Amino acid sequence: MNGAYLGMPAFPRAAAAATRDGRLRANLTHATHTIRDKRARAVAELDDWAQLRAAGAAVKDRTLRHLDHYLEQLEAAVTAAGGQVHWAADAEEANRIVTELVRETGEREVVKVKSMATQEIGLNEALAEAGIRAYETDLAELIVQLGNDLPSHILVPAIHRNRSEIRDIFLAEMGRWGRPAPEGLSDSPAELAEAARLHLREKFLSAKVAISGANFMVAETGTLVVVESEGNGRMCLTLPETLISVVGIEKTVPTWQDLEIFLQLLPRSSTAERMNPYTSTWTGTTDGDGPGTFHLVLLDNGRTDTLADTVGRQALRCIRCSACLNVCPVYERAGGHAYGSPYPGPIGAILTPQLRGVEGALESSLPYASSLCGACYEVCPVAIDIPEVLVHLRERVVEGGEVTRRGTRAVLRPARGHAAERAAMRAAGWVFDRPGVLRAGMRLAARTRRLHPRRLPGPGRAWSQTRELPAVPAESFRDWWQRTRGTGTESARQGGEGT
Amino acid sequence: MRVALFVTCINDFLHPRTGQAVVTLLERLGVEVAFPAEQSCCGQPQFNTGYRHATEPLVRRFDRAFKDYDYVVTPSGSCAAMVRDNYPRIAAKAAAEGRGRELTDAAALAVPKTYELTEFLVDVLKVEDVGAYYPHTVTYHPTCHGLRMLGLGDRPRRLLSQVRGLELRELPGAEECCGFGGTFAVKNPAVSAAMGADKVRHLIGTGAEAVCTVDNSCLLHIGGTLARQGSPIRPVHIAEILASTEDAPMDGRKAHTSADGSVR
Ligand code: SF4
Numbered sequence: 001m002n003g004a005y006l007g008m009p010a011f012p013r014a015a016a017a018a019t020r021d022g023r024l025r026a027n028l029t030h031a032t033h034t035i036r037d038k039r040a041r042a043v044a045e046l047d048d049w050a051q052l053r054a055a056g057a058a059v060k061d062r063t064l065r066h067l068d069h070y071l072e073q074l075e076a077a078v079t080a081a082g083g084q085v086h087w088a089a090d091a092e093e094a095n096r097i098v099t100e101l102v103r104e105t106g107e108r109e110v111v112k113v114k115s116m117a118t119q120e121i122g123l124n125e126a127l128a129e130a131g132i133r134a135y136e137t138d139l140a141e142l143i144v145q146l147g148n149d150l151p152s153h154i155l156v157p158a159i160h161r162n163r164s165e166i167r168d169i170f171l172a173e174m175g176r177w178g179r180p181a182p183e184g185l186s187d188s189p190a191e192l193a194e195a196a197r198l199h200l201r202e203k204f205l206s207a208k209v210a211i212s213g214a215n216f217m218v219a220e221t222g223t224l225v226v227v228e229s230e231g232n233g234r235m236c237l238t239l240p241e242t243l244i245s246v247v248g249i250e251k252t253v254p255t256w257q258d259l260e261i262f263l264q265l266l267p268r269s270s271t272a273e274r275m276n277p278y279t280s281t282w283t284g285t286t287d288g289d290g291p292g293t294f295h296l297v298l299l300d301n302g303r304t305d306t307l308a309d310t311v312g313r314q315a316l317r318c319i320r321c322s323a324c325l326n327v328c329p330v331y332e333r334a335g336g337h338a339y340g341s342p343y344p345g346p347i348g349a350i351l352t353p354q355l356r357g358v359e360g361a362l363e364s365s366l367p368y369a370s371s372l373c374g375a376c377y378e379v380c381p382v383a384i385d386i387p388e389v390l391v392h393l394r395e396r397v398v399e400g401g402e403v404t405r406r407g408t409r410a411v412l413r414p415a416r417g418h419a420a421e422r423a424a425m426r427a428a429g430w431v432f433d434r435p436g437v438l439r440a441g442m443r444l445a446a447r448t449r450r451l452h453p454r455r456l457p458g459p460g461r462a463w464s465q466t467r468e469l470p471a472v473p474a475e476s477f478r479d480w481w482q483r484t485r486g487t488g489t490e491s492a493r494q495g496g497e498g499t
Numbered sequence: 500m501r502v503a504l505f506v507t508c509i510n511d512f513l514h515p516r517t518g519q520a521v522v523t524l525l526e527r528l529g530v531e532v533a534f535p536a537e538q539s540c541c542g543q544p545q546f547n548t549g550y551r552h553a554t555e556p557l558v559r560r561f562d563r564a565f566k567d568y569d570y571v572v573t574p575s576g577s578c579a580a581m582v583r584d585n586y587p588r589i590a591a592k593a594a595a596e597g598r599g600r601e602l603t604d605a606a607a608l609a610v611p612k613t614y615e616l617t618e619f620l621v622d623v624l625k626v627e628d629v630g631a632y633y634p635h636t637v638t639y640h641p642t643c644h645g646l647r648m649l650g651l652g653d654r655p656r657r658l659l660s661q662v663r664g665l666e667l668r669e670l671p672g673a674e675e676c677c678g679f680g681g682t683f684a685v686k687n688p689a690v691s692a693a694m695g696a697d698k699v700r701h702l703i704g705t706g707a708e709a710v711c712t713v714d715n716s717c718l719l720h721i722g723g724t725l726a727r728q729g730s731p732i733r734p735v736h737i738a739e740i741l742a743s744t745e746d747a748p749m750d751g752r753k754a755h756t757s758a759d760g761s762v763r
Contacts, residue, residue: 016689371680374647394549429553467723477515
């Protein structure tokens with residue numbers, strides 16, 4: 001797996017390839033089942049979880065409804081505290097701003113705190129083009145970066161790798177980026193972690209510029225918050241001279257009091273911990289303590305357009321805990337790369353088509369990357385009804401409709417390629433609305449049942465490769481009822497050919 | 500109490516025995532069941548694939564077919580969930596698009612009276628022992644829509660535990676989706692098949708003779724996968740177990756075409 005996400009094959013094809021990769025499936029099944037069981041236990045410890053969840057959803061909804069207000073409050077507070085705020089409408093603008101800011105420092109290297117927003121905009125690639133090397137310092141991100149790979153999970157980007165693969169990557173690649181891995185490195189977790197620690201320490205101590213995201217931004221004080229487990233984020237946020245944070249605008253919460261809810265919801269949902277080991281907060285700059293220069297890049301990149309959609313906007317509540325990935329049976333088999341973005345799993349299936357639009361081949365296939373089993377909705381700590389949004393986006397794919405693009409309303413045409421399906425659905429609807437025709441069709445099918453093929457042609461072909469088709473019984477229920485009970489409840493008028 | 504059976508299109512066409520079992524069972528419990536022939540499909544396949552507009556006539560049809568009844572009972576968790584969760588959504592969106600109150604009224608009437616079979620037995624009729632006899636080892640797969648959209652909880656298990664002769668085997672990973680998901684099975688066949696294979700592996704591990712659910716659509720996929728693997732485990736709808744008695748046993752079904760194309 002090399003290179004960027006864009007241009008990935010559509011989901012069904014990428015997923016089919018992943019299901020054939022036995023090692024990938026074993027790694028994923030093991031990892032997701034372990035974490036999902038731990039999460040369930042951690043959540044069960046709190047008897048007010050349902051209220052917390054509702055409160056989290058309510059705070060996010062209220063904030064999103066007045067986002068313009070809170071963002072202005074945030075900007076004023078950050079500026080007053082000595083930071084500088086930059087607004088980025090899209091990925092390109094955000095990358096340009098960050099590249100310029102790094103250039104101004106004269107540095108050619110930056111350390112990075114794991115961040116979804118910078119993955120989303122492809123910041124590392126943009127910096128590389130400008131001759132600036134970005135070092136990922138999160139253990140799993142480091143594994144992904146050294147392996148010239150792409151993240152496949154929100155929380156554990158290298159979840160698709162097992163320990164022996166990681167050892168091989170460290171041995172082969174660490175030396176090309178800095179301190180090499182010790183000779184004779186084994187695949188024990190302690191040795192792997194120690195090799196990473198030694199490798200990264202050099203980077204922390206020499207870095208002058210750090211780039212981060214943030215889990216939350218508190219509007220009332222202009223405070224940014226990063227929640228992490230390893231402490232590498234704390235190093236990046238405190239040691240360098242310049243700190244640049246790239247944060248999606250939806251990460252705003254109004255007050256410190258609101259944080260209390262999310263600092264309970266997030267760790268239990270993501271790592272199944274009661275409290276995460278490191279919570280770093282920073283507000284502008286302070287003389288003699290931490291970075292002397294602080295830039296906040298507020299990223300839109302499709303978020304205000306998403307906000308304009310009354311059903312889909314709930315995706316912006318997401319706190320990136322990854323609980324939905326860990327319970328998703330589709331993610332477990334398809335792997336994270338099949339989703340073609342840094343946001344895999346159920347949240348990716350609704351976020352990516354909203355941020356990027358549904359027109360692309362991948363984006364239009366993502367809303368269908370779910371059996372609508374509802375496990376994601378059940379675990380989501382901010383109660384995002386992912387199945388509801390999936391169906392809503394499916395409608396956008398097949399029927400088109402109104403959307404907001406860069407702030408203006410646009411009318412989307414129905415996707416091509418669904419014409420046959422659309423015709424079939426219309427025909428089925430026509431038949432279902434005419435019970436007389438429906439019954440005649442069932443009778444015909446019953447009479448010809450011995451002639452039905454055992455393998456289906458066309459779109460049903462793949463189904464009949466692994467499953468037997470059902471047999472058509474000799475008599476439908478409708479006919480049995482009429483034969484045994486007469487037409488008692490079926491008046492000619494009611495049972496007619498529709499109105 | 501005027502009770503109507505909503506048999507659902509899949510049952511009507513492919514699994515008429517399930518509808519017959521519901522009628523047998525409810526009549527045995529003293530309920531007179533009607534079958535309004537004007538009914539057809541709940542609209543779930545269209546709705547879940549993105550064709551919401553195509554479901555609107557079916558919401559109206561549902562209303563016309565069942566408006567004279569106090570209860571609508573259906574042997575399908577996912578169709579009951581479609582009515583309860585999605586009819587109000589369809590109505591709200593239609594209203595937002597300026598199509599008046601007609602669908603809103605239809606949904607408001609349909610939602611409170613529509614019951615999945617096991618809910619109806621436990622919550623309305625208040626019975627758990629329905630007098631059934633089914634001398635087999637059975638494992639129960641809680642379907643996703645029954646489990647998470649309807650919140651059936653342990654109602655089906657409570658009913659099964661009262662069936663004489665029946666030995667209930669626990670199914671590992673029971674709450675995981677079997678991989679059917681309507682058009683999902685067609686649009687993402689590889690993932691669907693992988694999920695089905697894991698479900699079937701767990702089913703075979705139980706050593707049970709039969710697997711039952713509250714939904715024939717999931718059984719279609721599970722049964723098709725079992726049959727292709729040559730497993731003797733019978734897929735059987737819970738209604739057929741609950742309708743079964745010593746005098747009139749029901750034996751599960753073998754509803755898949757055999758190698759020579761004949762219907763077993
Ligand atoms: S959608 Fe919900 S469960 Fe999934 S990552 Fe976001 S907050 Fe977590």
